[in-house]
Amino acid sequence: MTAPYAPSANLSATTETAEDSLWPLLHAAQQSLGCVSPTTQQQIAAKLKRPVAEVRGVVEFYHLLSSTPQGEYCLRLSDNITDRFDGNMAILERLEQRLGVDLGHCRADGRVSLHLTSCIGLADQGPAALINGLPLTRLTLRRAGRMAQLIEQRVPVANWPRRWFHINNTVHRAGPTLGCRIKPGSVLRRAWQLGADTVLQHIKTAGLRGRGGAGFASAQKWLHARDTPADQRFVIANADEGEPGTFKDRALLTLQADALFEGMTLAGWVIGAKRGILYLRGEYQYLLPHLHAVLARRRAAGLLGARLLDTDNAFEIDIHLGAGAYICGEETALIESLEGKRGIPRLRPPFPVNAGYLGKPTLCHNVETLIQAAQIIQNGAAAFASYGTPASPGSKVLSISGDVARPGLYEFPLGVTVQQVLEACGAQNVQAVQVGGPSGCLIAPTEFQRHLCYEDLPTSGSFMVFNHQRDILEIARHFTRFFAFESCGFCTPCRVGTQLLQRAMDTLCSGHGSRQQLNDIEEIGEIMRQTSHCGLGQSAANPLRDSLLRFRALYEARLSTIEASAAFDLEARLAETRQPAPANTTEPAP
């Protein structure tokens, strides 16, 4: 591919994790050649002395990597349910039409390829898309037509109108995290004054719990990581936020990168780690120049490197760029991915704090958790715990999207009611709220007095609001398809269960569903919840479980009148054999 392929001159895809050189090679090939072809896979395998089948296994696992060439312009339309409601399907159709390219394919002349991709973290300003890794927000049909023209005229993406790429990080309701003001180095100095044990005591007294949603006590993780004998330890900031509807890390990485790096360095000093890794989701590649600039500034200020502020303390931070896999938000899958493997969650025990990255004690925290740890040391545990409830101290950053007057970023004390949040963001005529994304909970208006906190409705921060015009079944079906696409495929119940649920929902939504199918959905969901290997499989049926529990009448109304429907559609099968063999594609059907 020639020059126009490069997204922009300063967009570097380099990752700096020295232990495994697979990732730099994969990213470089994908970016410069438009794919990691079988030939490239062989070259990489030979260079790293790894089996070529393993390299292929990795390439085919991550959907931002491909073994067949992508277009000079690689366009990925975000396909969250909010993008759907914002009209992304009409935009897709317009682009297909104007560009003469089919979804999931590259045009014959190699100019453009078109894909749908899971939520890219812009649910507050959709419909959104990535073009060669750069974010396009608030797409319109008119703009889609204009984009098609620019692509046909081969205008480099760098010369496209800048406002198309504008990301709005407006904070509608600030709090201690979004409004955090930490003078670089001040938290470290304070920590060194206090001593590691006192710092740990502060984190414990503050009652900080993981902000990814699971809510494990942070101080306990720090203690385990510190007290496990080892010659090396690691701190990982999990910025692989893939939960549909979440975008708080996008904002925090933009607005609070210094506080995050300060928190990582603080945690590293307390547990005895000399190295931190920021695992950045592949869809946030465009944040790399900014993040590298902040790191460089900190390095120049003596806040990174072999001698932090001329003390004997050392710490270095690298950024690892992901490649498109929701499952890598799970900490053990993330660690596998960092090690250059497929993102399959590990068996636990051992836990990462005992044996994580490269088998060493590894402290893996959500971006928000690390920023709040720095905050606690700056402002004190009491200030932190003055927000929230006794079991859920502190505040939480919410990513609010959907049918609200003011989508965007909000920070609330934990324990806030759903109703209070809805009032703050200007939601009216609300039918349901998806709290914590598809893996969280779908709630109905009768529950709007419930509280966002670990003891009631835990949340990673995704908060999607649906008004009465929205079709609950379509929402549940969309999330079900998301999980089928993102299942890692390791265990039977999740790999097969998500496919069965997707088919059942397709049948139901087409009006051919039967009562038997509703029973099957419930049973499959229960099997997945009870027997899946990791949290993804255990929660993948939540959208169906929740919507059946609260909106069963909507399902009943959609059933055909017969008790059971035929599982085998002869005509459909024959139609398949009459078609030419399907081309390879990794896209979910629109």
Next chain:
Amino acid sequence: MSNTATLLLDGNPLAFTPGDSIMQAAARAGHYIPHLCYHPELGAHGSCRVCSVKVNGRLMASCTTPAEAGMVVENLSDAIQQLRRRLVQMLFVEGNHFCPSCERSGNCQLQAVAYFVGMQDSHFAHLYPQRELDASHPEILLDRDRCIQCELCVRASRELDGKHVFALAGRGGKTQLVVDAPSGLLKDSTLTTSDRATHVCPVGAILIKRQGYTRPIGERLYDQATIACVGHHQPDEA
């Protein structure tokens, strides 16, 4: 016996050695827990979930759960067998399995486990995936239609043969078994008929050619006795 402890398996005391998984402890005492991806000579994997048992009221894979003193483990209750039946049915509808004409019939662990958990039908609608058959190797057949992605061949090649003939590629429902060769074909790999990986397959995905019917149906491994009595034998290793 100072180094042993006891748990309860279906109400009966079961002595185990510290470090045992529930599966290992049960096997040692001659109790059968249905499984597909577990093999006594290979590290625990925990992907098929067929060995799920209820431990103190919670479902766990017995192959990956360490045995602990005082544990109450439920293995052969109707509820657990029903759950396993559904998991096995999922494996059947996910691939293209055709027992009546399969060379492995009667020697197949998937089929034997299906009988053991009382499977009478496939229950779910078949997914009918399109998968590639690799008949390129002169002596060994790879039929992905019958693969259940247990990774026994992947692990046996790595852990027992010191090779890397197989790997999984793709993700979710698109996961498939791939072969380590530039062409991706079995004939260009280093697999031989004496590799453990060639014989470890619990289904009919990896078969030695031209010996499918040396033993008549009716006289095969699981035709004589249920898999619970036959135990841990791999069909091809019997």
